[in-house]
Amino acid sequence: MKRRKRKFDEPRSFLKGIPIFVWLIILVIVPLIFTFTMSFYSSAGLVIEKSFTLKNYRLFITDPIYSRILFKSLWLSLAVAILSIGMAYPLAYMVSFKMVRGRNLLFMMCIIPLWVSYLVRIIAWRSILGNRGVINTILMGIGLIKEPLQIFLYNRFAVAITLTYICIPFVFIPVYTALEKIPRNILHAASDLGANEFHTFLNVVLPLSMPGLITGFIFSFIIALGDYIIPLQLGGTQGIMFGNLIWSQFGFAFNWPFGAALGFVLFVISVTILGVTAKFGSTEGGFFE
């Protein structure tokens, strides 16, 4: 086989690329274009009027309800991302640095929840926080309260805790991968030079694991921002998020063009965050290889 330094291979080898391009065009690009187009239509009752209008975007910008929900969701997502890091980083640090035996098993145990049904995990949290749930049952059992408390479910707290639960493995994986890549002799060097564990962590480990940390942060942030099932199931009216606002446009509100516009806003936000942080985050060893 002759190896030529060329930008393009011979045309015949591009046949291999046809299926993936077909997939990309049909399932990703054209649907995005259709959505973008629909966001400029308007809805009159059950009919969609196909004439160009900026009405949807204007409504989104001028009516404070929508931007308020968006900002509330951004804050909540930030909280979820920080909480997830607060739980997943120490866990990854422990498994990577403190375990000699059983590391593989512990690693598996940290990421198994990732693949256990998302819906089942939501059901689990409903049954913990609910009216006749685990927390209320325990509190009543030890005699702290007489009547079940309704403060656990149907609020932002319930949404945040469940989202954090979902996000932990998404932070754990890139952080753990980054920690595993740190050459251990660097740590030796640090301790030989007199740094204690805390200083080694702060000056060596943390900076070197930053790409993994950023990737985990972004993932949990975007997952939290785009979720709609969890706020529907556990959020009540107080816990409404941007995700269920979008969902409701395709459900009972039946305003697809407005839903398309809101969806496009979410798309732009997500792509911007991903694009900006792609430079700082690690793309390897994370989710994409």
Place this chain on the structure above:
Amino acid sequence: MRSSVSSVSLERKGTLLKLYSLLIFLFLYLPLLVVIVFSFSPTKTIVGMSGVTTRWYKDLIHDRALLKALLHSFEVGVSAVFIALLFGTSGAFFITKVRFPGKGLLRALVMLPFVLPGIIMGLTLLIFVRNLNIPLSMITILMGHVSFTTPIVMFQVSARLQRMGPNFQLAAQDLGATPFKTFWYVTLPMIRTALIGAALLAFTVSFDEIVISYFLTGTWMTLPVYLYGMLRFGLSPKVYAVSGFILVFSLFLILLMTKYIGRSGEELALRR
């Protein structure tokens, strides 16, 4: 594996850290345990749970709609995996073996369905099928699932191809093998475990998927969508039994998967 180097543990044993990690493990696993416990409880609460019953599980067998949904999930999962194997594997060969500019862009675009929130894939595909007047059916759900199973397969396989390098294929060609023979006798056996692992991973994700499916479902439901519908009537023992079944089945798939996707964490992490 570095067994000797990892004993480098940083002076202190980190008891506090281990304690904190233990708490997080409890946080991760207690909720799952709650579901299992509830699914065997004769009453609806855990306090006063007298004995264990398998009644709710037995009831499931008589629920025809539920069994149908389970069957649908298998149909969608298996079809989505097969289509993804075709699209994803050819895509993997394309992106690793063919030289062309803009590879990064193609990678990023293929990645989109799983770095974007599921709601975006759901609503764009809903708008797409409506524009084409495709009624909500198995086909629409399948489209939703192929959108994320394809990148799973593609990235698993391309990772394997990259690690393999081109030398084996070049050697086969030097020895006079046709491209087809090279693929069949050299490349395919080498990527076999990656294909099986990717297929299992894709099936696991498909089996549990609801965020995208919920947009694309009409009356033809998969198991998670059916379970979601059951939630409208509250958390019944039956809900817990279905959850328990899904939980155990997922664990089974995960354990099976770990046999094929490398022992190291990195490879496992290729997809959520």
